[in-house]
Amino acid sequence: MIICANKMEYPLRSQCQRVQKQVVVNGEKERVSLLFVKALVSRGSVDAVFQQMASHPQYLESFLRTQHYILHMDGPLPLPYRHYIAIMAAARHHCNYLVYLHSAQFLRVGGDPLWLQGLEAAPPRLRLLDHINKVLAHQPWLTACSHIQTLLKSGEQCWSLAELVQAVVILAHCHALCSFVFGCDTDSDFVSRSKSPNGTPPTYCPFDAANGNTNVPQSFATPSEHIRRRRSLDSSCDMICLKERIQKSQEQHEKREERHLQTQTLQQTDSEEEEEMMCFADPSRFITDPDFCYQEFARREEDHFQVFRVQDYSWEDHGFSLVNRLYSDIGHLLDDRFRSVTSLPSMHSSDLKRAIWNYIHCVLGIRYDDYDYSEVNHLLERDLKLYIKAVACFPDTTKTPVCPLSWALLKGSERIHVNLLIMEARLQAELLYALRAITQYMIA
Incomplete structure (x- = not known):
């Protein structure tokens, strides 16, 4: 009887797991819709x-x-x-x-x-x-x-x-x-x-959310009645x-x-x-000066080409507090973005995500003294490095970036995760340079 009971337990457990999985999927669908x-x-x-x-x-x-x-x-x-x-x-x-x-x-x-x-x-x-x-x-x-x-x-x-x-x-x-x-x-x-039947750009289309086959709502409604209202994202509505x-x-x-x-x-x-x-x-x-574009960052003796060392000016210790003081609450919102993108559940390891982040900062002149940059070459294949650098530094010249061969093995959400990492790393790099310059002005 005990053996029989155990045999019956497995299908029940499997059914329970399926129900739990479905609940999670439905929860994600509801979250995306909201x-x-x-x-x-x-x-x-x-x-x-x-x-x-x-x-x-x-x-x-x-x-x-x-x-x-x-x-x-x-x-x-x-x-x-x-x-x-x-x-x-x-x-x-x-x-x-x-x-x-x-x-x-x-x-x-x-x-x-x-x-x-x-x-x-x-x-x-x-x-x-x-x-x-x-x-x-x-x-x-x-x-x-x-x-x-x-x-x-x-x-x-x-x-x-x-x-x-x-x-x-x-x-x-x-x-x-x-x-x-x-x-x-x-x-x-x-x-x-860009030339749709009614002259409106095609910015509304279905999207398969989290592989859940969710039909995301489409809307061509005129937004003027909403744009003038300064609502919080958490404001109540019908x-x-x-x-x-x-x-x-x-x-x-x-x-x-x-x-x-x-x-x-x-x-x-x-x-x-x-x-x-x-x-x-x-x-x-x-735009003016259209020929001004990205140039390879090279470490030189000139002061304006010196490497930006995070140990001297970091987001956590310097940038966050400055921007939050001069533009109330934006520091918390930006910090949440940086933390969110690096903590997303992913098949990418934490070491790989850090390699992507630090590589982008490196090509933009920012270095971490406590990081072994040999890890970048070890973890990032050459075609992936070329793709990351193109998207981060000169995205418009590539128009349609050549995707790495390794991407064929990744889900769409994983590829998007890489692009999110590129975006956030670049955002933080620009903010660090701008906020450091503002700090220097304030203490001059």
């Missing part, structure tokens, strides 16, 4: 970048919270300034996808359409950011105290310290996000489908009403797609819409 609803509330859209990140809901939540805070919540900079700075940052890497999205957001929050004609049409205060934008995007080790001084002491056009810190955070955030966009090939996909609206929007989109397939013709937009689309899609008008 995150997308929150994105809809805060931005009025669920774009392709969020859909890529959705395979890691824990990280996506941290990312959404940070992005919502710097672009929509209370802060020293007016909302149109924030989105215009984001346009400037994305333009440095010719990222059509982000330039379009932030151009649309810029107009929805009341930005002057004339500014979208080009950088020369923007206010002088914004144009002053062009140099630090260029340096942080391509050669962040050149960021100097003199750049900070120029911005803070420019007569009537001067920036306050709090405004500058928020601007720097937005610049670094968008530069790093460009790396993720190109790494996941979102930009080339956007360009190839969930039932939102879900009904999302379902209705999805049905409307499916009908539009069906009509498009039947007619097989594109709906022509009027000349005014065409001009607006061209304005959104041309990043070159928002």
Whole structure:
């Protein structure tokens, strides 16, 4: 009888494990759906970048919270300034996808359409950011105290310290996000489908969340009613009403797609819409000195090429406290992003993740005295190193990065995890250079 009881126990245990697994999967589905609803509330859209990140809901939540805070919540900079700075940052890497999205957001929050004609049409205060934008995007080790001084002491056009810190955070955030966009090939996909039947960019599409075959809601609803509200991501809302609206929007989109397939013709937009689309899609008008780009960092005797040693200025001991003091709470949000991306459950070992992080910092001139860099060559195959460096340092020149051969063995979520590591490591590197320069200005 005992043997029989044991035999019966195994199928019961197996069934219990399946139920538990299903509960976990359903929980992840609900979490992803909730995150997308929150994105809809805060931005009025669920774009392709969020859909890529959705395979890691824990990280996506941290990312959404940070992005919502710097672009929509209370802060020293007016909302149109924030989105215009984001346009400037994305333009440095010719990222059509982000330039379009932030151009649309810029107009929805009341930005002057004339500014979208080009950088020369923007206010002088914004144009002053062009140099630090260029340096942080391509050669962040050149960021100097003199750049900070120029911005803070420019007569009537001067920036306050709090405004500058928020601007720097937005610049670094968008530069790093460009790396993720190109790494996941979102930009080339956007360009190839940028003329949809109704003149709207295809930023809404289904995404298989965490391999759970979850149909992520689609929405083409006009976001203007949401964008002007500075809501927290955790604000209460009528969930039932939102879900009904999302379902209705999805049905409307499916009908539009069906009509498009039947007619097989594109709906022509009027000349005014065409001009607006061209304005959104041309990043070159928002940059100067287009030949300025990434150069191999080399250790030289010149002071401005000295290696940035984390032991002298680190995020944990210096950057975090400074940015949190000058721009309330952003330090906690950024720190949560850095911790979240490195602690995600993954088939990548902690040593491999650290090798990726430290390699990116190394090619950007940042070194850790307590790290054995032979580990980088040992853990990262050559094609993976080439891919990481391209996406982190010059993503726009590759357009469609050549994926490492080893990626064929990885799940989509694992490849996205690598791109998230690249993005966050680059973000922290730019912040370290900018915050160190601000610190030097403050103690000078």
